[in-house]
Every structure is written in C-alpha cells, then in structure tokens.
Amino acid sequence: MRRTPLTTAFPLLLAAGIAMPLVQGCKPANTKSAVTGDAASRVFVPPGQYDEFYNFVSGGFNGQMSVYGIPSGRMLRNIPVFSVNPESGWGYSEETKPMLMSTHGFIPWDDSHHVEPSMTDGVPDGRWMFINGNNTPRIALIDLTTFRTKTIIEIPNSGGNHSSPFITPNSEYVVAGTRFSIPLGTDAERDVPIDTYKKNFKGNISFVHPDKETGKMSIAFQIGTPGIHFDLSHAGKGPSDGWFFFSTYNTELAHELLEVNASQNDKDFIMAVNWKKAEQYVKEGKGKMVPGKHYMNHYDDATHMATSEVIEEVLQLDPKELTDLLYFIPCPKSPHGCDVDPTGEYIVGSGKLAALIPVFSFAKMITAIDNKDYEGEFDGIPVLNYESVLHGEVKRPGLGPLHTEFDNNGFAYSSMFVSSEIVKWNVKTLEVVDRVPTYYSIGHLSIPGGDSRKPWGKYVIAYNKITKDRYLPTGPELAQSAQLYSIDGPKMELLSDYPSIGEPHYAQSLPADLIKDKSVKFFKIEDNKHPYVTKGEKEARVVRDGKNVHVYMTCIRSHFAPDNIEGVKIGDDVYFHVTNLEQDWDVPHGFAIKGANTAELLIMPGETQTLKWTPTSVGVKPFYCTDFCSALHQEMQGYIRISPAGSNVPLSSNTKSADAGL
Amino acid sequence: MRPISRIIIAFAALLMLVLLVQPIWRIDLWAPQYPEGLVLQIFHDSFTGNVDQINGLNHYIGMATIHNEMFPEFEIMRYVIGLLAAWGVIAALIGRRWALGSWLFGLLAFVLWAMWDMYSWGWNYGHNLDPKAAIQIEGMVYQPPLFGHKTLLNFEAWSFPDVGGYFLFGSIVLAVLVFLYEWRKPYTGPHGKTMK
Numbered sequence: 001m002r003r004t005p006l007t008t009a010f011p012l013l014l015a016a017g018i019a020m021p022l023v024q025g026c027k028p029a030n031t032k033s034a035v036t037g038d039a040a041s042r043v044f045v046p047p048g049q050y051d052e053f054y055n056f057v058s059g060g061f062n063g064q065m066s067v068y069g070i071p072s073g074r075m076l077r078n079i080p081v082f083s084v085n086p087e088s089g090w091g092y093s094e095e096t097k098p099m100l101m102s103t104h105g106f107i108p109w110d111d112s113h114h115v116e117p118s119m120t121d122g123v124p125d126g127r128w129m130f131i132n133g134n135n136t137p138r139i140a141l142i143d144l145t146t147f148r149t150k151t152i153i154e155i156p157n158s159g160g161n162h163s164s165p166f167i168t169p170n171s172e173y174v175v176a177g178t179r180f181s182i183p184l185g186t187d188a189e190r191d192v193p194i195d196t197y198k199k200n201f202k203g204n205i206s207f208v209h210p211d212k213e214t215g216k217m218s219i220a221f222q223i224g225t226p227g228i229h230f231d232l233s234h235a236g237k238g239p240s241d242g243w244f245f246f247s248t249y250n251t252e253l254a255h256e257l258l259e260v261n262a263s264q265n266d267k268d269f270i271m272a273v274n275w276k277k278a279e280q281y282v283k284e285g286k287g288k289m290v291p292g293k294h295y296m297n298h299y300d301d302a303t304h305m306a307t308s309e310v311i312e313e314v315l316q317l318d319p320k321e322l323t324d325l326l327y328f329i330p331c332p333k334s335p336h337g338c339d340v341d342p343t344g345e346y347i348v349g350s351g352k353l354a355a356l357i358p359v360f361s362f363a364k365m366i367t368a369i370d371n372k373d374y375e376g377e378f379d380g381i382p383v384l385n386y387e388s389v390l391h392g393e394v395k396r397p398g399l400g401p402l403h404t405e406f407d408n409n410g411f412a413y414s415s416m417f418v419s420s421e422i423v424k425w426n427v428k429t430l431e432v433v434d435r436v437p438t439y440y441s442i443g444h445l446s447i448p449g450g451d452s453r454k455p456w457g458k459y460v461i462a463y464n465k466i467t468k469d470r471y472l473p474t475g476p477e478l479a480q481s482a483q484l485y486s487i488d489g490p491k492m493e494l495l496s497d498y499p500s501i502g503e504p505h506y507a508q509s510l511p512a513d514l515i516k517d518k519s520v521k522f523f524k525i526e527d528n529k530h531p532y533v534t535k536g537e538k539e540a541r542v543v544r545d546g547k548n549v550h551v552y553m554t555c556i557r558s559h560f561a562p563d564n565i566e567g568v569k570i571g572d573d574v575y576f577h578v579t580n581l582e583q584d585w586d587v588p589h590g591f592a593i594k595g596a597n598t599a600e601l602l603i604m605p606g607e608t609q610t611l612k613w614t615p616t617s618v619g620v621k622p623f624y625c626t627d628f629c630s631a632l633h634q635e636m637q638g639y640i641r642i643s644p645a646g647s648n649v650p651l652s653s654n655t656k657s658a659d660a661g662l
Numbered sequence: 663m664r665p666i667s668r669i670i671i672a673f674a675a676l677l678m679l680v681l682l683v684q685p686i687w688r689i690d691l692w693a694p695q696y697p698e699g700l701v702l703q704i705f706h707d708s709f710t711g712n713v714d715q716i717n718g719l720n721h722y723i724g725m726a727t728i729h730n731e732m733f734p735e736f737e738i739m740r741y742v743i744g745l746l747a748a749w750g751v752i753a754a755l756i757g758r759r760w761a762l763g764s765w766l767f768g769l770l771a772f773v774l775w776a777m778w779d780m781y782s783w784g785w786n787y788g789h790n791l792d793p794k795a796a797i798q799i800e801g802m803v804y805q806p807p808l809f810g811h812k813t814l815l816n817f818e819a820w821s822f823p824d825v826g827g828y829f830l831f832g833s834i835v836l837a838v839l840v841f842l843y844e845w846r847k848p849y850t851g852p853h854g855k856t857m858k
Binding site (some may be wrong): 583584630 | 712714715718722796797
C-alpha cells in the first residue's frame, strides 16, 4: 500500500502527543500541589471556637496594624494607628486628632513596618504592642486591653524610623534608628548641599522609654552615629542583655543612586550598642541636651481624649567622647535582618545581597572588645575583626536572605526574598536542614515568640510581596499574602495561604491566653471623666458659647437625646459630644450627619466622642446611627435645623426620652 | 423539747442570717445574642446582676424599668429576717413545742407572703406595658416565671432560689423535722416528766 502523507504523519503526531506532556513535566511543579492531605483540618477552627494565637501584623503602607487569628488566618481587627480611619472617626474626632500631631502639623498617614511586643524577662507579656512609623519618624504603643493606640511619640533628629520598635528584655527601652542620615543641628547646619553628605550628614539612634504605669513614652537618650543608614535591630538577651544590635547599610556614605553606590562594599556593619553603659553615662550626667523638638501624644481612657505634649530638647550621648558605647561588626552585604537567637549568644545578620548568612558570637564579640581586636575604625568607631567575632557562616542558604526567626529547638528560619523560600538551619552547626517555597518573594517571616527568649514555635508565617496567580485577579492591584507553615515536625509543611490587608512587613504572634481575658468589654459610664460627658438623658442639652454650639448628646438603643435641635445658624460651629450610655459588650453606636466633611463617629459603650460640624447651608439636616445596633436602629435618627446667619430662632432642643429611667 | 432539738432549732434560726448577705432568688435569661446569659439576682435589699442590660432590652416591649426604689419591701426585709431569726432563737430558748410551732408558722407565713409578693410584682411587671412600646405583640405578656422555666419571645427564662433561698429552705426543713419528731415522740425530760 502506498502511504498517503496523512498516514505517514500520523505516527509522528502520535509521538508528539506522547512527548508533549513530558516536555511540560519539565516545568516547575504546579504550586497547587504543595499542600499535604490533612492541612485543611489543621487550620480549620470550627465556628464558635477561638484561634490559638493572636497575630499582630504591620500594615505597611496603610499605616495601621491588623490582627488575625492563627491558625485560621481569619482577620479580627484593623487597628488605626498612624493613618486616619473615617469608619471609627480616628483622626477626625476632636478626641483623636491630637494623636496624629507632629512638628510637621497634623499627619494623616504613615508607613508602619515592624511590630514588637512588650516583654518581661525577654518573653512577650501581652500588655502592649509597638509599631513604627517609618515616614514621619514615630513609635506607637497599642494597648492590648482595648486594642487601641494609646501613645504616639515623634522621634526627633531622625530622617525616617525604620530600625524600630525593637525592645529590651524588660521593656526598658524601645529603639528607633534613623533609616536616612540627614544633616542635624541649627537651620544653618541643616541647609547644606547634598553632596557634602560625607561631611555633614549624621545618623542617630534613640532609646525610648515607655512608662510602666501610664504607657506614656519619652526619649531617654539618643546616641549620635556616623552618617550610615540603619535597617533593623534587636536587643540582646540572656548573656547579651544590655546590648543592642543594629544592621546598617550605605557604609559607602553615598548620597545618590544608592541602588548601586550603597552596594559596593563587601561588608557593611552590624552596630553593637552597649545600652547599659549608655544608661550609666546618662546617670553620670555625661550626656548633653540638644535641640530635638518632638510631640508625645497620649490617649487617656478616663477622659476618652488625647492630649499632645511638645518637648523641645533631647539628651544626646556622643560616642566620640564616650568611646566604649559603639562597636562595628563587619557583615556582608547590606544586612537587613539583625536577629538574636533565644539563648542570646548568637547574632544573625541577613545580608540581602550576600550568598551566605553570617552568625556572630556574643562571647567572641566581648573577647574581641576586651582584646581590642580591631581591624580598623570607621569615623572614630572601632571595627571588630570579622573572623574573631564570627561563630560561622551558613553556606549557600538561598538567595536574598532577609530576616531570621527562631523556634524553641535550636533552629533558625530565614526568609529568602530572591529565591522565594524559607530555609531552616541549625543555629549551632549552621547546617541547612530543610527548605520550602513561598508564593512569592517573601519579606519578613514570623514565629510565635520567634524573637523572644522562649519561642512558642509551632508555626512560621511567611509575608509575601507578590501574589500574581494565587487568588482571583482583581485588576492591576493585588493583595499581598501570608502563608502558614507548620514547624512541629522535622519538615516544614505548608498549611494555608490567605490574603492580607495593607502591605505586611514584620508581625508578632502571642498565645490567645495572654490577651483574651484582659480584653475591655465596655467603659464604665461612672468612670467617664470627659469634660463634655452626658451621664444620662436628663443631662442632655444644647449650649451656645459665642459661635460654638455644644450639643451634649446621649445615645442608647435606639435613640439620640436630644433628637431635635433648633437655633443653629450659618457661621456656627457645632460640636456633637456624643456619649454612648450603653453598659454592655458589643453595643457601639455610630453618629453621622449630612454634609460632614470629616467622618462619622463610632462610640463605644460608656465613651464620649466629639464631631465638629460646620453647617454650610440653611435647612433641616438629618443625623443618624450608623451601627446596626438594634431592631429599631433604622429609627435611631434626628434633625438639626440650620437658620441663616443673624436669624433669631432661639436655641432649643428636646430631651424627651423613651425611658426616663436611663 | 430535747436539748438536741433546741440546739438544732437555734442553729436553723441562725442559718437564716445568711439571707442578709447572700442572694435569695435568681432569674437567668438566655438568648442567641446573649450566649453568656443575663442574670438578675435578688438580695434582701437590692437587685444585682445585669439589671441595666435587662432594662435596656425590656424598654422595646414597654416593660417598666427595674430599680431598687420600686420595692418598699427592700427597706423592711432585713427587719423581717432579723425578727424571724430572733423568733427561732427564742423558741429554742423557751424549748416548748408551742414556741417551735409558732416559729414554724411564722416561717411559712413569710414564705407564702414572699411568693405572693413576687408573683404579684411579676404579674404587674409582665402585664402593665407601656402602650407606646415599639414592639407590641397581641396577647403577649411577659410575666417572669415564679419558679422554673418559661419562654419569653427570644429569651429563655429560669427562676430558681439562689444561695440564700436554699438556706431558708434548709431552716424550714430542719424546723419541720424537729417539730414532727417532737410531736410524735414528746420529750419526757431528764427526770421522765412529760414536758409539753
């Protein structure tokens, strides 16, 4: 039989058909296959049950701090910190506006990167969380009984607060290292050409003291440094308690095209700071007061109101005079993470451009300092000999090591940004024992208690920057993600993958038992010391003070008192001081009024919040409750009549109440 | 009465003093949105527990606001309890059955009065509704149960004695047992002489 071209081609097509899947099989395994069989049951928290851990996650460019439950990955709260939050009135109510004040005026936004818990004996105690504001240098303290921002302190003499808010083992100090060196001093000293960087630009680190009773913060002292940049930091603990370690970059002292010019040196530094010594020098009066105007904003739960203090000067220590405060440890190359293991002996630098992870020994560092084992000095600060301080190097861990956390069994987990993986290695032997992929481009990672003296272990969470094909597409802007891995066994296992809000950097997880039973359910109305509180409907009233009209308003399911107001004129400013009379858990009321160019109020039970409203047109304007509070929520509304300027409508309000007893 | 009976009666009388420090009665409420439950505890002189929450809820259906001043009983209860305890102690001192019988009568009268008083308050509380109440359900009344369980709209309600109530019950049981024992086997005294 004479073969037709078709029958000749057929075996070839057949062969190609067999070969094609083989070719495809050479592509990387589909990421969907990475989950093992029982992962679902290990992250499933049945309805009505609680998660095991609270997970506090920095919001990155949203400036807030979000709270998740672990292992479910369910988001519980997004706590407003540095950014205004119209849904709760944060930054809009008269009571919260001072929280966002700074020497630059009112700042409605920041970039929040790192979360750190208050600690006792080097272990998270569940009292406070701290988070840094990177852009306008600030540190915030969040109270874990109310899940609210209690204090925000501005960091003076800083170009940007990245290396923060890491904490000493007994919460003595929260640190802030400047991300950008800048010229400091008088106006003349600060108005200099940028290309005089090497001569005029200075670094600075601050030690901020949170008061144990009040949670107010103050700048205990600052240490001036050479004009390098500070990235991350961690306190020593155990044997290394009393020291602080900061990763640095741009030891090239470049001022332009840093991408290239700050990546030239083989090694930058980890800066070791003897803070106990600094504390002693402060006591001995060796510091000097320098200009350092800054704001300290504090929210008082009794007056339900924030106030700002302005401080003009800070105490500064000069390491050129006090020569045993600072030491540089050479560290390859532009290190990001600067992490101290649970024993306090090992300091891990993660050089994001390096092909290895150096691990330094605290004991060796002390010996090198005692022996003056220096390889030189940098701007007057001793540079220790790399080999003398090195415990060893983790060889070929992966590409782009960024950050390391620890479990309770002597293992370290490092995130690899470039090769998108987590690498587990033995802190003592420096052997890599396991690696898992992340999806994709992991930044920080987090283990419960993973930077403390006693990690709880159990999980590691990867915070990923790129999610491309992970979720249903949502246009050009995609959610970032978290991936949860079990670290109970010898091998890490991927359990789940969930989108996160904002742009998470660092995070912390604490056992639920440390926090949940201390949660405030409502504020006691009898303890409310707000100057405009209305303790009961009988006290509800409207008072004119020149052009200001103060409405003393109450709300309770399901009405406002007063709910009809007349006699307000164009040109007046109206202050609605709304007190929520409820004394039960989970009964907030909202307050919104037509044409408010601010936001709404969300008032917790027993609390008073104030919305300033400037009427712009004549007429009767409605206001209403925005929180679905009860079966009669829809009826929870009222009217305010606005008359023309110069009108003689008398000021009046009704205070009829639905139940006089309350 | 035998010395042991007199001691028991004195003890039972003094037990009643617990009513001055412990809650006598409690009403428990449960609804889907109150998984932790609400409780109203009745002391001899006041209400405690989730009084404000209960008042807040009840205004929807037009029930009156509960507050301590509503109850003149709260002003006199401490004297009534003190009187009953003293009465019991005196009965023990007298040591005669008629004295015990009179105390038992006093106790039972007190209990009946208290139950009737609570029932009549509950009836008024549940029936006298504000005609302008937001939620009105034809024929629905909200009288709390005097004893036991009842469903009131979305709430389940339970009404039972609290610690003080159980002590009162214990006092009465002791008094009744001693009374029956002394009634059936009259004491003949240390010298065999019958004493009434």
